[in-house]
Amino acid sequence: MASDRSPAMRISALAAGFVMASVDATVMQIAGATIQQRLDAPLARLTWAVDGYVLAFAALLMLAGGLAGRLGARRVYLWGMAVFFAASLAAALAPAIGVLIAARIVQGVGAALFMPSSLALLLREFPDPRGRTRVLGLWSAIVSASFALGPTVGGVLVGAFGWRSIFLINLPFGIAGMVLTRRFITAAPGRPASLGVPGHALLVAGLAALSFTLIEGPHQGWVSPPVLAAAGVALVTVLLLPLRERRARITVMPWTMFRDRPFTGANAVGLLFNAAFYGTLFLAGLYFQHAAGAGPLRAGLQILPLTVFIPLSNLAFARLSERIPNGPLLTGALLLAAAASFALTGITPASPYWATGAALAVTGIAGGIVSPAMTAVMVDAAGPENGNVAGSVLNTGRQVGTLIGIAAIGAVLGASSGWTTGATIAFALIGTSYVIAAGIAWRLITAEPARRSRDHPTTTGQAAKAWSQTVIANASHGHPAGSGGSAGSTRVDRVGDLHDDRPGAERDATCGP
Numbered sequence: 001m002a003s004d005r006s007p008a009m010r011i012s013a014l015a016a017g018f019v020m021a022s023v024d025a026t027v028m029q030i031a032g033a034t035i036q037q038r039l040d041a042p043l044a045r046l047t048w049a050v051d052g053y054v055l056a057f058a059a060l061l062m063l064a065g066g067l068a069g070r071l072g073a074r075r076v077y078l079w080g081m082a083v084f085f086a087a088s089l090a091a092a093l094a095p096a097i098g099v100l101i102a103a104r105i106v107q108g109v110g111a112a113l114f115m116p117s118s119l120a121l122l123l124r125e126f127p128d129p130r131g132r133t134r135v136l137g138l139w140s141a142i143v144s145a146s147f148a149l150g151p152t153v154g155g156v157l158v159g160a161f162g163w164r165s166i167f168l169i170n171l172p173f174g175i176a177g178m179v180l181t182r183r184f185i186t187a188a189p190g191r192p193a194s195l196g197v198p199g200h201a202l203l204v205a206g207l208a209a210l211s212f213t214l215i216e217g218p219h220q221g222w223v224s225p226p227v228l229a230a231a232g233v234a235l236v237t238v239l240l241l242p243l244r245e246r247r248a249r250i251t252v253m254p255w256t257m258f259r260d261r262p263f264t265g266a267n268a269v270g271l272l273f274n275a276a277f278y279g280t281l282f283l284a285g286l287y288f289q290h291a292a293g294a295g296p297l298r299a300g301l302q303i304l305p306l307t308v309f310i311p312l313s314n315l316a317f318a319r320l321s322e323r324i325p326n327g328p329l330l331t332g333a334l335l336l337a338a339a340a341s342f343a344l345t346g347i348t349p350a351s352p353y354w355a356t357g358a359a360l361a362v363t364g365i366a367g368g369i370v371s372p373a374m375t376a377v378m379v380d381a382a383g384p385e386n387g388n389v390a391g392s393v394l395n396t397g398r399q400v401g402t403l404i405g406i407a408a409i410g411a412v413l414g415a416s417s418g419w420t421t422g423a424t425i426a427f428a429l430i431g432t433s434y435v436i437a438a439g440i441a442w443r444l445i446t447a448e449p450a451r452r453s454r455d456h457p458t459t460t461g462q463a464a465k466a467w468s469q470t471v472i473a474n475a476s477h478g479h480p481a482g483s484g485g486s487a488g489s490t491r492v493d494r495v496g497d498l499h500d501d502r503p504g505a506e507r508d509a510t511c512g513p
Contacts, residue, residue, distance in 0.1 A: 007126070009184045011135060011142075014122050016177025017081055017114040018139075019146045020088075020170045024053070024107070026150025026307060029285030030300045031163040038163060041097040044219040047410035048101045050282060051403055055211050056108025058399035059204040062252055065116040065392055066195045073117040073124075074187045078178060080113025085174035092167035103167075116392070121185055144311035151285075151307060155300020196250035199241065203252055206237030207403065214407035218414035254389055262327075263381035263390070265444030266374045267397045269330065272437035273374070274398040275405030276430045277367055280341070281306060282406045283413070283426050284360065291419035292349045302353065305361035313368025320369065321376065327446030330373040331438045337366035338434035344427040348420050377445055405433075 028050055036046050068076040084107055091103035122139060126132045157165040212230040220227050245251045258264045284306065288299040320329055340362040347356055375394065382390035409426050416422030 006184065007131075007135070009180055010125050011122070011138060013177055013180035013184055014077075014118045014125075015139060015142050016173045016180070017077070017084070017111075017118050018143050020084060020173045020177075021111045021115060022143050022146035023150045023153060024111075024166075024170070026147060026281065026303075027154030027157070027166045028053075029281050029303070030151055030154035030296055031158050031166050032282075032285055033289035033299075034158055034163045034296060035097075035100070039094075039097045039100065042219070043410060043414050044215055045097045045101065047215050047407060047414075049097065049104050051211055051215065051406045051410075052101050052105040053108040053111070054399060054403045054406065055207055056105045057112045058396060058403050059207045060109060060112035060200075061116065061396050061399060062203075062392060063195060063197075063200040064112040067113070068117040068120065069191055070195065072188055073120045074181065074185055077114045077117040077121060077185075078181055080110045080115070080117070081174055081178050081181070082110075083107075083113060084110030085171060085178070086110075088167045088170035088174065092164045124188065125185065140314075141311070144314065148304075148307045148311055151300040151303040153300075155295075155297035158296035158300075196248060196252055199244055199248060199250075199252035202237050202241045202244060206234055206241065207400065209233035209237065211403060211407055214404065214411050218411050253393060257382060257390065257393070260381050261444045261447075262377050265440050266378040266381065267394055268440045268444070269334070269370070269374045269437045270394050270398040271401035271404075272433050272440070273334070273367070273370055274401030275408070276337070276341070276433040276437070277363070277405070278402040279405035279409040279426070279430050279433075280360075280363060283409050283423065283430075286413070287347070287419060287423050291423070302357065303360070305357045306364045309361055309364035310368040310371075313365045314372060317369050317372045321373070325446070326373050326377045326380070327441060330370060330377065331441045331446055333366040333369040333373065334434050334438035334441060337363050337370070338431045338438065340366070341427050341431035341434060345424045345431070347423055347427070374441075405430075 032046050032050065035041060035049065036043070041049070064076065064080075087103045087106035087110055091100055091107065094100035094103055119139075122135065123132065126135045153169075154166055157169060209230045209232075213227055213234060216230070217227050241252070242255070245253065245255060258267075281303070284303050285299060288294045288302050289296070294302060317329075324332075340359040343359045344356065375391070378390050378394050408429065412426045412429060413419075413422040416425060
């Protein structure tokens, strides 16, 4: 390894994976309509191509975090980058929609491997608190820009070079990330740790069955044997997982944390918020192209208000949180997003874009406040010292929400008679999700400010700072950026009293594995 370990090179090495995944989170929404046409894919298959990635990512995220702790974060990061690189190449060369779906699932596996490790490595590489703050600010800006500009980048690529280019663009980032990581990022030994594989297997089976039920229901029929069987498997796993976890020494989730109402509320809000937000992104990309007749570039520009205001309102959150408690702030932002979504129920191909764009912008502004606010609530509930594990739980739940949201919108569109009708129903469903999330935020978070202040004296501002240093999830809208430590490698006796059974846990409490 070179003696001159340039900070810029280290940041670039670890940001490469996040840039790929952040851009991929949005460009696929723009390329979807073109992929449907070029590969002659029905809506259900396209939904699989989008959701297959999220399914693998959500199902393996917690397990991958534990794997990084056991084998070493640098090694797992490189494995994930290599898998993502190979899957991107396979997706770019896919001759049929089935091959593309398989490649997207493998992409999700790769992302699950490298994303929990990337920030852990970043925190370890920059242990000085002052330098770390500057680095995390730069990191957040890079990831925010990648996500915000994803629709436009996707529109340019698809319009100029075809849909395969959205996967080919990952290749130089992958090569650069792997080369720079091997040269500039130091390796660290892993620690012996149990992974709780049976629990994770149940989680994978349950999410896969739920995805099949939602995506294939409109296509095969809700009472068809395959769909009913999948629904049965999903239900059984929901019942079996908690029973198995009660008897297990190593668990998938730190279940006792959910006894805390604000912690439970933050996670429920995260799931519903991601379902609604990514459902909007998926719906808008298809609607602008199929119903309004926009090309990829124009559609990418039309979606831009939904994403570009997120990093700006992230900055506004820091000031707002000094004046407004997290609970009311979170509730208000969710209601704002709900109002914008209900306004979009009247969208038609003849609707003026200024009205549609304004509603999308309001949704993005609200989303940029919701994400850090609920993360601050989570950190405040669990305690900053438990931010890594709590962040992993929150981000896993958000990915499950993304999975459900995309599948549900696909199901609505597949069962509707036309794009206008489908969009009306879908936006009504999205708005309802925001309203339910707002109700949960008000009931479980806002109702207990005094107890939160007494039990955990972390102030709103301190919680926001802890969020920025341990999760940074807002920048990628649910992509995990915490240490990735699996909750399966921990035991939690009560909320705010987490014991890590791994050797050296106290030493790595803030820097991750």
